[in-house]
Amino acid sequence: MEDAIKAVQGGASIRVASEQHNVKMSTLYGRLTGRTHIRGRPSIIPREKEKLLSNYAKSMADMGFGLSRVSLLYFTTASIQALAADLVRRETGQECPSLGKGWWRGFKRRHPEICVRRPRSLEEARxxxxxxxxxxxxxxxxxxxxxxxxxxxxxxxxxxxxxxxxxxxPSNVVASRTSRATHQQHRKSHxxxxxxxxxxxxxxxxxxxxxxxxxxxxxxxxxxxxxxxxxxxxxxxxxxxxxxxxxxxxxxxxxxxxxxxxxxxxxxxxxxxxxxxxxxxxxxxxxxxxxxxxxxxxxxxxxxxxxxxxxxxxxxxxxxxxxxxxxxxxxxxxxxxxxxxxxxxxxxxxxxxxxxxxxxxxxxxxxxxxxxxxxxxxxxxxxxxxxxxxxxPEDSDDDLVAQEPDIAAAIPGHSVHPLAQSMVSAGILSENTVQLFLTPVVSHSRLPSxxxxxxxxxADSVFEALQERERQKQQKAAEKEARQLQRTQRRARPCTAAETASAAEATPPAEATPLAEATPPAAAVLPIDCALCGSPGAEKCTRCEFAFHNECTLAVSSSAGCLNCGPPL
CATH class of the missing domain: 3.30.420.10 (Ribonuclease H-like superfamily/Ribonuclease H)
Structure with missing residues (x-):
């Protein structure tokens, strides 16, 4: 409507302006002659300030820092409290209220050039x-x-x-408006x-x-x-x-x-x-x-x-x-x-x-x-x-530089302090958390190589550089493979006579084990009773399944072994 009015003021006819800007000719005529009035209560923010707010939201979205509906409400409330609090008190005699869904619906109706979209992810490097x-x-x-x-x-x-x-x-399906969850069956595969x-x-x-x-x-x-x-x-x-x-x-x-x-x-x-x-x-x-x-x-x-x-x-x-x-x-x-x-x-x-x-x-x-x-x-x-x-061939660590994007300096008229105060007053963030967020953080990022x-x-220069990098990679891979081969050969190589003699001198001799403490090779320890004394914990012969203790066997026999089938072969 405002563009159509400017077109008529610039010399265009009401009919042409209404057709070019898609507005009704009767409404445009009423606005030009003063016979049509804007219905509803006046907005708490002047129209020219709302236009600046709409342009700010669009510029933030273009730079990749778009505002959500809640963020825009917080920012607008903070801006009113910081910049227009005196005007609100003077005209209404009350403190500036917080904005809600009603103001948001009216703001979208008054500014049809903006809409709510789902942003696509854009990584910082891109x-x-x-x-x-x-x-x-x-x-x-x-x-x-x-x-x-x-x-x-x-x-x-x-x-x-x-x-x-x-x-x-599928991205979207037709479902009942009252259903809270809509599912789509599909095969789980990798x-x-x-x-x-x-x-x-x-x-x-x-x-x-x-x-x-x-x-x-x-x-x-x-x-x-x-x-x-x-x-x-x-x-x-x-x-x-x-x-x-x-x-x-x-x-x-x-x-x-x-x-x-x-x-x-x-x-x-x-x-x-x-x-x-x-x-x-x-x-x-x-x-x-x-x-x-x-x-x-x-x-x-x-x-x-x-x-x-x-x-x-x-x-x-x-x-x-x-x-x-x-x-x-x-x-x-x-x-x-x-x-x-x-x-x-x-x-x-x-x-x-x-x-x-x-x-x-x-x-x-x-x-x-x-x-x-x-x-x-x-x-x-x-x-x-x-x-x-x-x-x-390889980027060095000298390319690391301290770099901090100054978003507030890139956006004219942007101040984070009123927004932070609004977040604290609304109970979204505490004062300590706000101070942590406002503390400058030095981020290290690599310069583009x-x-x-x-x-x-x-090209010859690029091709030669890529050849050199490929040669260095192959050389490192060959060196790594050679080191692994040397370790494998050292583990698999048999010891020489001198190495065996030195190892024997360094190792103390093992003590002789008494015959009574020797374990019969033909017996296996099983939780059963001994056939000689009747106590549990006897060993069972693996050939004839005769259960006995080693002590009981040595008490009745001079050699360790099974009393039923004889000593082990």
Whole structure:
């Protein structure tokens, strides 16, 4: 309504303004002529202050520190008590009351531009690394690579992995409003499946690579899958260096031409850094470009339109298949059929082109990533920027720096003390707990290493550094294996005559055991009575089962042994 009024004041007609801003023309006319009044009691906070509060809540959500409904109520109450207490007393003659659900409902009605959403988790490393400087460095490397090799959209590829559960739970189901708990039956299993997808900036796609957490493949796991799909197994069902090298040789090189340079954009996962794979790529005219670390949520094309659509279609197809099956349960043998249906619907040229466009990779657009996606990085102060395309074998502990994000300084007008006082007065937190939270805590975090920046993995400097790191790892592994072999040989080696003689001299001679204390080898101690004296605790002969004590046997015989079947042989 306010925007429509401003449009009319700027020269637009009432009809045009009402159509552009989706408000009734009669209501807009009444507001302009003063014939319409706002119904209900006036809000305890002036409208202009509520607008500032709405903007503050939206800015906090953009930076990754969104306020819940309860937090917003506490913050608003504290702000009123700290900034507008005198005004409330002067107009109402009472102390400022605490705000409740009624004010919240009215606040949402007066400001329809805000809503309550469930936030997605964003780890601190991703919030810090997805900065404007990191993106500029990536686009610099990308632009230089494209111009150097004169790459076209059909020469730019992106590969990534996505995990699947054979029997996923539906997100929402229709149930009774009065039921407090709604359940969904499914099979409990530890099955995990990974699909490696590769697409080009021209809208093309390669056959997927599906990995099961199995030791061997059964015919049911490869039947009715996507055309040309490649199947593998691993212990965890995830991608590793050997499987990525096998996929690169059998799928990527088989679907591309070696006469023209090919650019493969991927993340910094350890499975992509195998020296043998990089050597194969260098000899096959393929350039590996690694995305900056912890920035795939804004720069990975497949994570945008393709994988999101693939996950939604996989959920819907799984729900439909669960209804079709008689037992309403899905197994790992049903995955190929369900994945094929979802893959055909999601991995389309339209979704692929939209993915590359949203990340600004093709066509190259440095402003494609919206500024709102980079706002969480503004609360983290970067103390140093490493050079691009340089990698060290191991990061040293000297990279540790004391770093404390100052959220209050990044948000104008934000003060934590009134909010803390409101928490204490409401009984949510005690004064001692508030003091502990307000005490500055120095957090140590590592500076981003050179590996965290965008880099061409097949470049000479990076490839040589990776070779050196691989050589050091192999050397350490060989040294460890040699030490283990030496320990094993020392334990298994027979003693020499000199070592045996020295050990005998160092060991005192054992005392001779009297014959009466010797244990007959043919007798076994059993809780039975003695046949000679009748007392319990007799030993039973293992040959004739005659029970006796050793003392009783020596009393009637000169040799230890069984009195029934004779001394032991």
């Amino acid at each position: 919030a810090r690394n997805a900065s404007a400087d990191t993106l500029h460095q990536f686009y610099d490397v990308l632009e230089k690579t494209i111009s150097t090799y004169k790459l076209q959209p059909n020469h730019i590829w992106n590969c990534d992995e996505k995990g699947f559960n054979p029997d996923p739970l 099955d995990h499946i990974t699909a490696n997808v590769c697409v080009s900036a021209a809208g093309n796609s390669m056959p997927p690579h599906i990995i099961y957490n199995r030791k061997q493949l059964s015919p049911a796991l490869v039947a009715n899958g996507p055309p040309g799909a490649v199947y593998s197994t691993s212990t965890s069902g995830s991608m590793d260096g050997e499987l990525f090298q096998d996929w690169f040789a059998k799928v990527f090189l088989a679907n591309t031409s070696r006469d023209t340079p090919q650019l493969l954009i991927m993340d910094n996962h350890a499975s992509h850094l195998k020296v043998a794979t990089l050597d194969m790529a260098r000899s096959s005219n393929v350039i590996f470009l690694a995305l900056p670390s912890k920035t795939t949520h804004v720069l990975q094309p497949l994570d945008k339109a393709v994988f999101s659509s693939l996950g939604q279609h996989y959920q819907s197809v799984s729900a439909a298949a669960r209804l079709v099956k008689p037992d309403h349960k899905l197994t790992i043998a049903d995955f190929p059929k369900i994945f094929t249906e979802a893959y055909v619907k999601a991995v389309t040229p339209a979704n692929i082109l939209a993915s590359f466009k949203q990340t600004g990779i093709s066509p190259l657009d440095r402003l494609a990533v919206p500024p709102a996606a980079l706002l969480p990085s503004t609360v983290h102060v970067a103390t140093a920027q490493p050079e691009a395309n340089v990698i060290t 050179a590996a965290a920046q965008a880099r061409t993995l097949t």
